[in-house]
Amino acid sequence: MRIETRLQELGLVLPEPLKLPHGLRLPFHWVRVRGNRAYISGHGPLLPDGTTAGPFGKVGAEVTAEQAYVSARLTALSILSSLKRELGDLDHVTAWLRVFGMVNSAPGFTNQPNVINGFSDLIIDLYGPAAGQHARSAIGVAELPLGLPVEIEAEVEIKA
Amino acid sequence: MRIETRLQELGLVLPEPLKLPHGLRLPFHWVRVRGNRAYISGHGPLLPDGTTAGPFGKVGAEVTAEQAYVSARLTALSILSSLKRELGDLDHVTAWLRVFGMVNSAPGFTNQPNVINGFSDLIIDLYGPAAGQHARSAIGVAELPLGLPVEIEAEVEIKA
């Protein structure tokens, strides 16, 4: 329970599972576990009650880079919430491996890395530099589901 | 041959390999097998004869979400066709792990999940909820090769 203790120290709350908006159907799993790997579906930022967290729209236009940094940090909490439900204990994640960060980008916005740092900073803070380190890409996509400003998928190593 | 029997029951046909359009050169493999993993290249929808299947263009403009659902379903058949050529038997896929769905999206189109459901629904129908389940992302990209409406890449576990 080391990671959850650290979350409490930081005053951070894991959100409820996504409350599906009307008309959206998601037949896949948020986390797919196999052997010592967990594959994590693309997540977006959530409020504690499981509704999607704004602001919505394109970073560099409706959403500032600073707001999107917070969205990426909230996305980390969404993913941790899914991992906790799947694994029981967040300490079972033994190594973060790959993080793929997608930023809903307005034309000309090219600071995707500093946005996705909102995710990386929190994960490295929580898990430390050995387990928390990861390979990462940050790119600007044309559109995201529900107008989310950020969507992140990942792959982690877990206790088999 | 359980999966192929199920395909026949559904009246579904695996397409021929992609007939390369003039001027396109693809030096990579459609499926890369190593140990108990198969990495699946980005595939698009094909007609049974291996030519690319329309409609082409951006979902939300030239292509409707309903048409793109069918494109995603055809993309599943393209991938199954590549897997059959590489593995010999589709039953050798023991678990779907990761599905990355890219939708060629017109400005303002944000219903990528329901498009990629055309892929997920068929895979879960064919393989069942245990083997067929997968982690998934669905995003809107700016452009896709040949003006395809959908491109999907994946990773699966196979009998080593």
Place this chain on the structure above:
Amino acid sequence: MRIETRLQELGLVLPEPLKLPHGLRLPFHWVRVRGNRAYISGHGPLLPDGTTAGPFGKVGAEVTAEQAYVSARLTALSILSSLKRELGDLDHVTAWLRVFGMVNSAPGFTNQPNVINGFSDLIIDLYGPAAGQHARSAIGVAELPLGLPVEIEAEVEIKA
């Protein structure tokens, strides 16, 4: 040192690590090694001194497809440079597995595959068809960090 000998025969130089432009902070690792896998972060093209290599902007507008092919080839050298620093010897890569190629695409540019061939051609030339082969996707993204024309991430098998 077989791969480095081949690089020298081809007259190719591995660039210095990325010299971070002002205002950019990258808290992750370029290569994340775990067991027999190396996960490779999204890289862009570099000049030998580690500064980002132009031309910058969208392929199909400010950058031609032919120029972007060279950018993808330079991106392969950036990745090999990171792998050498992490693994010590490029021969320790025993199999290329997955390559994800992102092209900063102007509206209507759909020849992403021939751009990313600049990466695939060099890797297959260096490693040969058995180890160098890979699954691949090539897509058009809306924006990339720093206005890079190409960004590529990858996963490889290594000697554990």
